[in-house]
Amino acid sequence: MSLSFLSIEELHTGLKARTFTCRELITDCLECIKEKDGEIHAFLSVYPEQALKLADAVDKKIQASEKIGLLEGIPFSVKDVILVEDMRATGGSKMLEPFIAPYDATVIKRLKEVGAIVIGKTNCDAYGFGSSTENSDFGVTKNPHDLSKVAGGSSGGSAASVAAGMCVFSLGEDTGGSIRQPSAFCGIYGLKVSYGRVSRYGSIAYASSFDSIGPMARSTRDVAIVLSVIAGKDSMDHTSIPGLVPDYIAELKATELKSKRIGIPKEYFSGLDATMTKIINNALDTFKKEGYEIVEISLPHTKYAIAAYYLLVTSEASSNLARLDGVRFGYQAPDPTSIEDLYKRSRSHGFGPEVKRRVMLGSFALSSGYIDAYYKRAQKVRTLIREDFRKAFETVDLIITPTSPFPAFTIGEKVNDPMTMYLADVFTVGFSLAGLPTINVPCGTMEHLPVGMQITAPYLDETSVLQAASVFEQAHHK
Amino acid sequence: MVERCPVKADVAGSNPAARAKLKSNCMLIDKDLVKKVADLSKVTLEDSEVEHFAKEMAEVLSYADQLSEVDVTDAAPTDQVTGLLSVFREDLAIDYPADKRAKLLNTVPKFENGYVVVPKVI
Numbered sequence: 068m069s070l071s072f073l074s075i076e077e078l079h080t081g082l083k084a085r086t087f088t089c090r091e092l093i094t095d096c097l098e099c100i101k102e103k104d105g106e107i108h109a110f111l112s113v114y115p116e117q118a119l120k121l122a123d124a125v126d127k128k129i130q131a132s133e134k135i136g137l138l139e140g141i142p143f144s145v146k147d148v149i150l151v152e153d154m155r156a157t158g159g160s161k162m163l164e165p166f167i168a169p170y171d172a173t174v175i176k177r178l179k180e181v182g183a184i185v186i187g188k189t190n191c192d193a194y195g196f197g198s199s200t201e202n203s204d205f206g207v208t209k210n211p212h213d214l215s216k217v218a219g220g221s222s223g224g225s226a227a228s229v230a231a232g233m234c235v236f237s238l239g240e241d242t243g244g245s246i247r248q249p250s251a252f253c254g255i256y257g258l259k260v261s262y263g264r265v266s267r268y269g270s271i272a273y274a275s276s277f278d279s280i281g282p283m284a285r286s287t288r289d290v291a292i293v294l295s296v297i298a299g300k301d302s303m304d305h306t307s308i309p310g311l312v313p314d315y316i317a318e319l320k321a322t323e324l325k326s327k328r329i330g331i332p333k334e335y336f337s338g339l340d341a342t343m344t345k346i347i348n349n350a351l352d353t354f355k356k357e358g359y360e361i362v363e364i365s366l367p368h369t370k371y372a373i374a375a376y377y378l379l380v381t382s383e384a385s386s387n388l389a390r391l392d393g394v395r396f397g398y399q400a401p402d403p404t405s406i407e408d409l410y411k412r413s414r415s416h417g418f419g420p421e422v423k424r425r426v427m428l429g430s431f432a433l434s435s436g437y438i439d440a441y442y443k444r445a446q447k448v449r450t451l452i453r454e455d456f457r458k459a460f461e462t463v464d465l466i467i468t469p470t471s472p473f474p475a476f477t478i479g480e481k482v483n484d485p486m487t488m489y490l491a492d493v494f495t496v497g498f499s500l501a502g503l504p505t506i507n508v509p510c511g512t513m514e515h516l517p518v519g520m521q522i523t524a525p526y527l528d529e530t531s532v533l534q535a536a537s538v539f540e541q542a543h544h545k
Numbered sequence: 546m547v548e549r550c551p552v553k554a555d556v557a558g559s560n561p562a563a564r565a566k567l568k569s570n571c572m573l574i575d576k577d578l579v580k581k582v583a584d585l586s587k588v589t590l591e592d593s594e595v596e597h598f599a600k601e602m603a604e605v606l607s608y609a610d611q612l613s614e615v616d617v618t619d620a621a622p623t624d625q626v627t628g629l630l631s632v633f634r635e636d637l638a639i640d641y642p643a644d645k646r647a648k649l650l651n652t653v654p655k656f657e658n659g660y661v662v663v664p665k666v667i
Contacts, residue, residue: 165654377605
């Protein structure tokens with residue numbers, strides 16, 4: 068087995084004990100990429116030289132018996148919407164094909180400071196617009212569990228890179244399910260943090276009142292370790308939450324659990340596939356055995372979540388993508404006759420069909436004559452959806468639902484029908500509208516494909532989410 | 546302009562009857578409206594694309610129309626969920642080294658003598 072399948076703590080111990088070197092660890096990842104990524108296509112760019120150079124520096128420290136940190140020398144991948152200095156950042160879009168990031172996103176800066184090593188940038192639907200990476204302008208990412216299936220999206224490359232052992236963890240970005248759904252499809256843990264918990268500075272904005280960056284990894288513990296580094300106030304992102312960040316690693320060790328009452332929203336289970344229902348029920352049985360109480364709850368506005376979500380995110384996206392004008396960065400159309408011509412031809416060439424679709428839907432929802440009926444009404448419905456959760460959390464500590472109504476679907480199955488693709492996000496967008504912390508936890512398989520559940524807690528309570536995920540993980544693997 | 550096409554949301558997204566109804570009952574969005582929205586979005590569309598997008602936008606907006614059945618009388622709009630207001634930071638110039646500045650400007654497609662080059666605007 069490749070070294071990159073070990074946990075962060077096992078790797079740290081191994082590096083310190085000189086059981087293997089950091090160069091060997093990075094080399095294992097690079098070889099895994101070489102061997103598997105021709106087919107899977109998780110990466111859009113890989114940086115072997117830079118990674119090996121950093122690995123040698125870590126090895127030198129170890130040889131000199133210097134202390135190394137827990138994440139020092141640990142290789143990770145980064146969704147291509149997040150900037151890493153001197154590396155490409157296409158965001159999955161042809162428009163940004165020539166773009167080299169001139170600075171580090173705050174999350175990258177923080178991970179570099181503790182010595183983690185970026186190995187490459189991962190594929191995604193252009194700007195995060197999609198649920199399967201089929202909207203990437205650079206080809207689809209295939210599911211490591213079955214190459215005929217999608218890896219999910221939009222952070223599909225990140226999920227596949229972690230599941231296939233090409234790196235130890237990844238940073239994804241989640242607007243309406245883009246960390247959780249690919250994590251479910253690829254059988255890994257993916258945390259969408261509370262909106263504002265992690266700085267978004269240096270991330271290519273999709274929908275600014277939704278976007279969040281979070282860790283994707285093969286265990287709850289690895290997720291917690293990465294979160295503890297990237298969480299917290301950043302003066303470069305005014306939406307980041309001030310105040311102390313809990314010690315997530317220590318909280319995982321706590322024997323006295325903070326939250327023990329789980330709500331099951333009935334709206335998420337009506338019409339759900341029988342096998343999927345059984346898998347989730349088995350997971351709930353595990354929680355019962357661990358002393359959790361399960362109660363049925365109702366989130367009455369659930370059925371409006373997709374409609375409200377897509378009106379709001381396309382509106383926000385249409386504003387955010389205005390900056391992609393062919394003037395300041397990215398692709399520029401040749402020989403423009405006027406500034407208008409420059410904008411239009413650059414954007415028409417650089418934007419794929421889904422990007423055009425979303426920008427146009429957003430422009431429509433914000434346009435004079437329609438803004439009240441679409442954008443503003445959706446903002447109000449968002450309030451009602453948040454109220455549903457607020458009321459639910461008066462009686463329960465956690466909410467559990469499936470992450471997706473189905474496991475990974477076949478490549479090409481939904482891509483030509485945008486509405487069907489949008490409906491695939493039905494279980495994830497509600498939590499995004501409310502900005503809540505929620506994690507995908509693998510909890511079974513349908514045929515040979517992974518199935519995940521979503522564990523959600525009140526705003527800013529990542530601790531309860533991680534504790535519950537960890538309890539299940541340990542009980543499930545007993 | 547938009548044909549109302551109320552279809553109840555099907556949470557699991559798997560009700561074929563509702564989906565079929567959604568598709569068959571929806572009129573197209575006006576082509577002129579698509580062209581107007583494309584213009585607002587600063588993209589140009591081929592004629593075939595106009596037709597295609599009209600159909601797709603009609604389907605999505607018809608689905609979105611179900612929000613009209615929600616009573617939002619007492620609901621204030623949500624702009625953001627943090628509850629943070631008037632966030633300030635020290636108004637300090639941050640030292641930006643010359644090499645970093647050069648990297649930033651390097652991302653501009655056309656740059657001459659310290660200026661970003663665009664076609665004549667006025």
